[in-house]
Each structure stands twice: as C-alpha cells, then as structure tokens.
Amino acid sequence: MTDPTYLAGFGNQHQSEARTGALPVGRNSPQRCAHGLYAELLSGSAFTAPRADNQRTWLYRRQPSVVVGGYRPLPHATWKSGAAQGEAAPPDPLRWGPSQLDVSDGDFVDGLRSYAVNGEPGVGGMTALAFVATRPMGRRALVNADGEMLVVPQQGRLLITTELGRLEVAPGFIALLPRGMAFKVDPLDVPARGYVCENLGAAFRLPELGPIGSNGLANARDFEAPVAWYEDEAPTSAGAYEIVKRHGGQLWRATQPHSPFNVVAWHGNLAPYRYDLSRFMTINTVSFDHPDPSIFTVLTSPSDTPGWANVDFVIFPPRWMVAEDTFRPPWYHRNVMSEFMGLVLGQYDAKPEGFKPGGASLHNSYVPHGPDAEAFDKASGAELKPHKLDATLAFMFETRWPLKPTAWALNDAPLETTYADCWRDLKDNFHA
Ligand SMILES: O=C(O)Cc1cc(O)ccc1O
Numbered sequence: 001m002t003d004p005t006y007l008a009g010f011g012n013q014h015q016s017e018a019r020t021g022a023l024p025v026g027r028n029s030p031q032r033c034a035h036g037l038y039a040e041l042l043s044g045s046a047f048t049a050p051r052a053d054n055q056r057t058w059l060y061r062r063q064p065s066v067v068v069g070g071y072r073p074l075p076h077a078t079w080k081s082g083a084a085q086g087e088a089a090p091p092d093p094l095r096w097g098p099s100q101l102d103v104s105d106g107d108f109v110d111g112l113r114s115y116a117v118n119g120e121p122g123v124g125g126m127t128a129l130a131f132v133a134t135r136p137m138g139r140r141a142l143v144n145a146d147g148e149m150l151v152v153p154q155q156g157r158l159l160i161t162t163e164l165g166r167l168e169v170a171p172g173f174i175a176l177l178p179r180g181m182a183f184k185v186d187p188l189d190v191p192a193r194g195y196v197c198e199n200l201g202a203a204f205r206l207p208e209l210g211p212i213g214s215n216g217l218a219n220a221r222d223f224e225a226p227v228a229w230y231e232d233e234a235p236t237s238a239g240a241y242e243i244v245k246r247h248g249g250q251l252w253r254a255t256q257p258h259s260p261f262n263v264v265a266w267h268g269n270l271a272p273y274r275y276d277l278s279r280f281m282t283i284n285t286v287s288f289d290h291p292d293p294s295i296f297t298v299l300t301s302p303s304d305t306p307g308w309a310n311v312d313f314v315i316f317p318p319r320w321m322v323a324e325d326t327f328r329p330p331w332y333h334r335n336v337m338s339e340f341m342g343l344v345l346g347q348y349d350a351k352p353e354g355f356k357p358g359g360a361s362l363h364n365s366y367v368p369h370g371p372d373a374e375a376f377d378k379a380s381g382a383e384l385k386p387h388k389l390d391a392t393l394a395f396m397f398e399t400r401w402p403l404k405p406t407a408w409a410l411n412d413a414p415l416e417t418t419y420a421d422c423w424r425d426l427k428d429n430f431h432a
C-alpha cells in the first residue's frame with residue numbers, strides 16, 4: 001500500500017472527510033446527515049473537563065457502534081492488567097532477554113503478554129506488555145475500554161487501522177491509540193514485535209516545558225493523526241466482524257455484521273497519532289552532571305498529584321555526551337517511581353552488553369540499580385571528549401505505582417536468573 005496521508009499536530013481540532021460533503025458544516029448533529037450517515041460522539045474526557053483537557057470527536061459513520069451483538073468472555077492467558085492480576089515477587093531487579101518470536105502463529109491480540117501490572121482497570125495505573133504478531137487481525141478489531149494503548153514497534157512495520165483512519169509505523173515510531181476507539185494492528189513484516197503501554201489513567205499528553213520554553217522535546221506539530229478512511233464494502237457482502245473488547249481487566253467478544261472501520265468523516269481532538277521518535281529534540285547537559293531522565297519525557301499521563309505521573313513515556317535517543325568532569329552514564333539510584341525499560345535498537349549505555357534489543361528490565365520502586373560493573377569501569381576511566389551515543393533507542397515506562405510482574409514474566413518469558421551478577425564486581429575501592 002502507499003503510505004497513508006496524515007494531519008499534523010497533537011491535540012488539534014482536526015477534521016477529515018473521505019467523501020466530499022460528509023462533514024456537516026457549522027453543526028454536529030443535523031436532522032439528517034449527508035450520504036445517509038449516522039452521527040456518533042466519542043468522548044475521551046468528562047463533558048465538563050476543563051477546556052484544555054477536554055477531548056471528544058464526532059464520527060459520521062455508515063452504522064453506529066451500538067449495532068453489535070452481546071458480549072461473551074474471551075479467555076486470554078497472558079494479557080493481564082491491574083495489580084490484582086500480578087504476582088507477589090521479591091524486590092529484586094529483573095531483566096528479560098528478547099521476547100519470544102516463535103510463539104504459535106497469532107495476531108496482535110493473541111500475541112500480547114503482560115510483563116508487569118499496577119493500578120486497577122477503570123481507576124488508573126498501567127500495564128507493560130510485549131507483543132508479537134505473525135498474521136493480520138483480518139475481520140477482528142480491538143476496543144480497549146480500560147485504557148489507551150501506546151505501541152512501541154521494535155521489529156517489523158505495522159499498519160494500524162483505526163476508526164479515524166490508518167497509520168503506518170516502523171521501529172523508531174510510536175502509535176498512540178485512544179481509550180475506547182476500535183483499531184486493528186496488522187504486521188507488514190513478519191514476525192513483528194514490540195512493546196505496549198496500556199495506560200489505565202489520564203490520557204497521555206505532552207509534558208509542560210517550564211524553563212525550556214515554547215519549543216523542544218516532542219514538538220506538537222510532529223504528531224500525525226490519520227485522515228478519514230473507511231472499508232468500502234457493500235452491506236450484504238461484508239461478513240461478520242469480531243469485536244474484542246477489553247473491559248474490567250478481561251476480554252470479551254461479540255460479532256457484528258459490519259466493519260467498525262466505517263467512519264466516512266470525523267472532526268475533533270480525540271485522535272490516534274503516530275510520532276517519529278527521531279523528531280524528538282533532545283536536551284542534555286552542556287556543562288557537567290547527568291540530568292534526571294525526566295528531561296527525555298515524550299509523553300506523560302499525570303496522576304492527581306502534580307508531578308507524580310501515573311506513567312511517563314521516556315526515551316534514550318541518539319545524543320551527544322559532552323559533560324566535563326562527570327560520570328556520564330546514569331548514576332546509581334533508588335527511586336520511589338518504578339521503571340520498566342525496553343530497547344528498540346542498539347546498546348544502552350548503563351548496560352552495553354547485557355540489555356538486548358527486544359528485551360526488557362524492571363527496576364521496581366526503591367530497587368537499587370545503575371550501570372553494570374563493566375560500564376562503571378569504562379566510564380570512570382574514559383577520556384571525556386565529546387562523544388556521540390549513536391544508533392541506539394531505549395525507552396522507559398516510569399510509573400508512580402509499584403509494578404507487579406505477571407506469571408508469564410516470571411515463568412514463561414526469558415527471565416535472566418543471574419541479572420544481579422552484573423553488579424557483583426563493583427568492589428570497595430575506598431582508600432583512606
Ligand atoms: O535506570 C535507568 O537506566 C534509567 C535511568 C536513566 C538515567 O539516565 C537516569 C536515571 C534512570 O533511572
């Protein structure tokens with residue numbers, strides 16, 4: 001397929017029509033919509049949320065979403081969400097090798113596996129997941145009524161079809177799929193692999209820039225929403241669609257005789273996006289010391305306490321290291337926030353050898369961690385010339401709530417049993 005076209009800008013009041021005249025002018029709910037369409041409102045916030053946080057989109061579609069059969073439970077062995085679906089595990093650092101690509105043939109939904117969970121669906125928190133997809137979802141769509149889905153492809157391109165249109169993403173991009181909006185994720189290369197953050201809290205937004213000013217980090221104009229697109233099929237020839245719904249921390253399924261991708265026109269500010277992470281304007285020290293990683297925040301889901309994110313999406317992109325008289329990799333630390341990390345490509349400076357693309361780590365609340373012994377030795381002796389960390393892309397889902405690993409993560413994923421050994425050779429070098 002040709003790359004779909006896009007509308008630029010995060011949070012804008014976008015509008016798009018796939019048939020001329022399908023969008024009503026100057027009103028949302030005309031007595032009769034053009035082309036025989038139905039008007040439907042999708043809200044992302046309470047009606048009375050402050051204007052700056054208010055999100056909603058009007059959909060003009062061939063049939064409304066209410067035309068769907070009754071839902072029945074759909075078992076899923078590895079997609080867990082909410083602290084109640086996690087396991088009690090010792091407060092050790094955890095690390096996994098690349099998530100398995102050779103799981104049995106399946107689509108994006110089949111291939112979702114939660115590493116770690118917190119919060120409660122419908123209340124807040126997040127889930128860190130791996131996905132693998134070896135086939136398209138076909139006539140199957142996912143609606144996550146519990147949370148927004150942030151997709152981080154690691155291997156293989158994806159075509160994501162949403163009610164508002166189509167997005168193509170490759171490794172190095174992210175896709176943001178609003179809570180409650182139907183979508184399907186189809187691999188353009190197989191197998192496709194990556195990570196997902198299921199955000200059960202407030203919708204992701206761009207972080208405040210404070211003294212940075214009015215530009216920088218992820219710039220709003222670089223986020224791309226899809227243009228309207230619908231499956232152009234005759235009602236009689238269509239065949240059933242399976243709607244898989246995430247609701248209350250479990251899956252449900254129903255069938256409907258028509259495609260949910262039947263929105264001919266839409267307008268509003270609740271939209272899916274893709275974002276090319278290479279557009280991130282990275283800021284770092286030009287003097288000394290290692291800044292807090294919050295300086296690399298792409299998107300944040302705030303909690304009700306200012307500054308304490310339900311989840312931050314943070315990246316470690318290619319960048320120049322120029323700090324003088326500084327230990328340049330991350331410092332040793334223990335944080336109240338919990339850190340789930342993944343690696344899209346290359347090496348991560350705190351663990352150049354041990355952390356593999358497609359792998360993951362979990363440093364839970366107050367679990368001590370930092371550079372492995374090899375990275376410490378190298379960085380302590382390095383000549384501090386300007387140095388480009390290149391061909392690398394790591395990321396972190398950082399959350400204020402402790403994370404619980406899942407049974408899959410502890411028993412079936414490629415969990416390393418000797419991770420903590422990477423710090424064993426950090427000797428007592430004290431000399432009085
Ligand atoms: O632990 C990690 O590797 C993530 C991290 C990176 C960094 O530069 C500073 C703090 C931090 O938690």
Ligand SMILES: [Fe+2]
Pocket residue numbers: 333339363369
């Ligand atoms: Fe950390």
